[in-house]
Amino acid sequence: MTTGRWTDHDQEHYERPRRHTRPRTKERPTYDDAVDGTVVTVDRGRFTLVVGDVPVTAMKARPLGRKGVVVGDRVRVVGDTSGAEGSLARIVEVTERTTVLRRTADDDDPVERVIVANASQLVVVTALADPEPRTGLIDRALVAAYDAGMDPLLCLTKADLADPETLLSTYRSLGVPWVVTQRGSDLTGLRDRLRGRTSVLVGHSGVGKSTLVNALVPDADREIGHVNVVTGRGRHTSTSVFMLRLPGGDGWIVDTPGIRSFGLAHVEPGQLIGAFPDLDALTGECSRGCLHGSGEPECGLDAAVAAGGADPDRVESFRRLLAARSETAW
Incomplete structure (x- = not known):
């Protein structure tokens, strides 16, 4: 018997077996048995934690994906947290960072x-x-x-x-x-x-x-x-x-390792004034886009210094920090 292009004797005539895979589920493990730990060092994909007073070696669980884990992170851990030689735990959660x-x-x-x-x-x-x-x-x-x-x-x-x-x-x-x-x-x-x-x-x-x-x-x-x-x-x-x-x-x-320079590409210069509330309060009359550095037109810091309402040394020191954002330090 011939059906289409294949005969009964051709292997392609028969339906190919389907791949048997487990159906996906949206349910995720709760990790109710996870314990708290703190990351104290990182070395080539292995993390040393302190769980209580016990040093524990751990790896990052796959569900965390590309989420970074760094020293100081507070994490949730499952698996072998005994700290015994050859033991390995898994980091399953990184709690929200404060800084x-x-x-x-x-x-x-x-x-x-x-x-x-x-x-x-x-x-x-x-x-x-x-x-x-x-x-x-x-x-x-x-x-x-x-x-x-x-x-x-x-x-x-x-x-x-x-x-x-x-x-x-x-x-x-x-x-x-x-x-x-x-x-x-x-x-x-x-x-x-x-x-x-x-x-x-x-x-x-x-x-x-x-x-x-x-x-x-x-x-x-x-x-x-x-x-x-x-x-x-x-x-x-x-x-x-x-x-x-x-x-x-x-x-x-x-x-930390000794450093030769400290790059600040991630710092927005306009945000630095917020760390100095007393100076920030003097910038209400600044023009839009003012970064409060030296030579800025109509900067409120200059007006405050001229009026005796701001310490000129403090303003100068703040502006030195602001300038450091765009100067290489070696």
Whole structure:
């Protein structure tokens, strides 16, 4: 018998078997048995969490897709959370972040890099000498802190090598708090500033950041680098972002690799004034599109300074931060 182009003896005459697949469902797992954890470091697709007091290795569950998971994230975890060698848990949910500290490689780089989530304080670690302080990086870090809604703190190291007053005079009008340290000094003042908070430490290589971390968390064992006597720059010692619990469990610090520049492509210059409520209140009469920088026509800050209603040093310092948004800091 022939039907169409095929005969009864042709294989194509018979209906091909259908693929048997499970029907899709809109129902998703509830993960009622998930436990809370905090991401403390990320290494090649594996995440180290702290669940209670137990370090747990985890991977990201497939349903999270391309959603990024970074140090500081508070997550929900299922699977083996015993922390035993060879165990592996799964991150199934990332809770809403309270803050996000970002930077870009350069000011024209559209790719934002999230450094850490849920931190409340940015500690800008700067050596007073060896290497010499670079105010460009300090300014940019402050801009990033204000943009992220984090409180800034200046931590000046190596005070035995130079007078801190020279640098502090530059930032005093901004109202940025500071602590001054030197090798072997009492760190009570710094500990008081870190207590009960999650603080991110950033700074150039060689400024003493790892030395501070080892002093604050004695079992951290972070590698300490040295400053090149020719270039005046430090060697990168920390190679990854790492979150450490302070002794007694009263706060966290996040150690970051030494950086050479702090890109701010993600920061809108017009939003920076919001971090200075007293100055923002003086801009009501500014023309549309005014960014409140130097040379802006009819800027309310200039009128306030002329009328004696604003501290000129504070306005100048704010405008320096605004200018840092478009200047390369090395």
